[in-house]
Amino acid sequence: MPEQTSERDAGACRLCGERPLRMFSAELLECACCGVLTSVEQPRDARAHYSKNFYTEKDAQRFRFGLEWPVRFFRWVRFRRLMRWGPYRRVLDVGTDRGWFLRCFQNRGAEVFGTQLSESAARVTSRRLGREIFLGELPDARFPEAGMDLVCLYNVLEHVREPRVYLREIGRILRPGGLLAIEVPNARCLTARLFGRHWLGWDLPNHIYHFNPASLRALLERHGFTVLAESHWSVEFGPFHILQTILNALGFSRNQLYHWIQREELHDGPRASAVSQITMLLLAFMLAVPCGLLSLLLSSCGQGEVFRFCCRNKG
Ligand SMILES: [Zn+2]
Secondary structure, eight states: OOEEOOHHHHOSOTTTOOOOOEESSSSEEEOTTTOOEEESEEOSOHHHHHHHHTSOTTTOOOBSTTTHHHHHHHHHHHHHHHHTTOOOSEEEEESOTTSHHHHHHHHTTOEEEEEESOHHHHHHHHHHHTSOOEESOHHHHOOOTTOEEEEEEESOGGGOSOHHHHHHHHHHHEEEEEEEEEEEEOTTSHHHHHHGGGOGGGOTTTOOEEOOHHHHHHHHHHTTEEEEEEEOOOTTTHHHHHHHHHHHHTTSSTTHHHHHHBOGGGOOSOOOOHHHHHHHHHHHHHHHHHHHHHHHHHHHTTOOSEEEEEEEEOO
């Protein structure tokens, strides 16, 4: 069960130290200083939570209908984007997914390292890479000081209970001048503001913190990083986020399309009726292309569903 945190004992913002946090909605607290939103409900045991809800126990799969293949392609795209700043000798991926991303670096001769909270994903990734993936939180892994050329933190920081501890640890293990690549959902994008609680990117209670480009940039700069590049375009997340958000707002059960593509054992909520599923799928089919175009337009205006920073460790 998620741990309930009341407004009174939420205390100071864990990212900038300001107080008090104020209610933003029934589910979120806002820091008036740095603008970060914090979820009221938070998972108590992160490792158990991610082991049970994110990957199947047996083979660490997430999606049905062959959708693991596009995910694999997106990890290659992620790798290609980073190679313009490379090459890298040592690469750490925090939250390794199934290891396809690290495999790309390994194929280029890099020594790769990873951390993972899900036991099945850690097992599958360790087998795929032929080396042990650390099962647990990044600060507990105790990687050598200044040993990494690149640290990747894709869609992780919003899940982390103590982001400052993570960023301090990354500053320690990244060599001076090394690169941090980071991606998070954009909690101040137009669709989040327009659709409110229907927005897919809140993903409560999995996401503890909800960043926007200004708040994350300020946090990174306080921890000794210089942002070199900012990007909002994501084929993986942009169109799907918008489509699922619109379906949520139309009254289908929350994240029904997402649950439909997920492996069945990962979703233990109530099942939608056949009529509701067919209606949703027809609508999703009709809205897919408009959502793709809308995502392209919004991300080109700095309103992407997610945003990425490429940062240099000042050391
Ligand atoms: Zn704050």
